[in-house]
Amino acid sequence: MSDSPLPAVDYLKIPDDGDPYLEGYKCSSCEAIFLGERANCSKCGERDQMEAVTLANSGTLYAYSIVHRSFPGIDVPYISAIVDLDGGGTVKGNLINVDPEPEKIEFGMPIEVVYDDALGRKDGEGNSYLSYFFQPSNAAS
């Protein structure tokens, strides 16, 4: 079992000496951005032109759904959100610190990415995980 939390997804990076961040892979030929390490660009087909980039911790809400029915053991309702990050890259996650009601959620609202424990979820070996969440960028963190 690991002493420190593991990343919930492989594009979440936890440096030994610094803050966690989301990592994209950018094609140096066509500038398309992907989540997670990869060798080839599926936009333009270039090979071995991908380089790691640090994605921004700020962005805007593109689209969402308010989830009322999920699998057993998953707390509902919650907001499933798609966020366009400033500078490129689109990620999906839970939007927190907003009431899960349509009238409280605005398309294009400014969002910040925050990092926290993965809702207490542990794997079969008992490891803890660090995940990322979205919240309105004017909310107290």
Next chain:
Amino acid sequence: MTDAYVVGVDMIKFGRFPDKTVPQIGAEATHLALDDSGLTIQDMEALYCGNLGQASGMVGQRILQEIGQTGIPVVNVSNACATGATAFREAWASVKAGLYDLVIAVGVEQMGRGLLGGAGGSKGISKEGLLGSGTMPSVFAEAGMEHARNYGTTFEQFAKVSVKNHHHSTMNAKAMYQIETPLETVMNAEMISYPNTKLMCSVNVDGSAAAVIASEKKAKELGLMSRAVKIRASILTSDPWQERDLVMPDVNTCTRRAAAAAYEMAGLGAEDIDLVELHDCFATAEILHYENLGLCDDGEAGRMIDDGEVALGGKVPVNVSGGLLSKGHPLGATGIANIYEVSTHLRGEAGQRQVEGARIGLTHVIGLGSACGIHILEKAS
């Protein structure tokens, strides 16, 4: 190249058949389609079978083991919710290529109940409810909310799709449900993923559908032209790269590309289409496809449902079968069941729900991942 015709097509009444096997369910539609054409399994030169749940289980061969092992080539196809359409298209292509003169395509599925999608991810911890939702109701809710963002489409407009399709299915004995669902009932049903309530989600059912395809020469030789349906276009696309691909499956671009290619192949335009069976896996999805298929201009889909243009009796009736929302959505069968529906109207045999004077119809399915299949069909004579 020869023209290809549907000379026999049918589906079973969709429902839940836990005591039957997948090949048994598939064999029923195969028999029905053969009977519709007046031919037998011994007349078929190849079989194309679409099924997802047992994709590695040789379902096509097992159907022949139920009804007649004639030793013909069998191709098993799996392509998400475009599985049935893909099997049909493979059958069509074999006739167009001149390999065979008479083939059969069958789509079959036995479904569980409950949410689809979102359970994935084998390593580490479950991401569902942690990094948003991957359930199908949520994914298609988000696609609908993108439309709401662009054009102000409302919850009520999405809900009206469900009212319409459930109404249509009251006239279709082969649909899973024949129940009217007024607007308040749809909007007040259990919310699954806003804006999709339970009545705005397609029904998981078991089902099968099959179609016999013949070359023009064979259809004429067998005297089958009077009820034949000409396949004017068959198109399959995958999803081109899109900015938000990795987190937001794009059902729009592959549909737009498929529609443009299908209209070009048929030498027709959207204005020539008399009825459409499209992929209403969720009420939100149907709205998107009015525009994707060119039935209206971008941003007009909300008005189209408000004005009743897509209801039976309207300008271009959509999903008069009841659609996936009420007829049901047995994944592998859906793409052939919608060919059955359109063919039945073109033959003038749709009874109470008949689209008057229907001459040309379009079928559309989307499999997430993604695959879009479109067929344009025309009354033969």
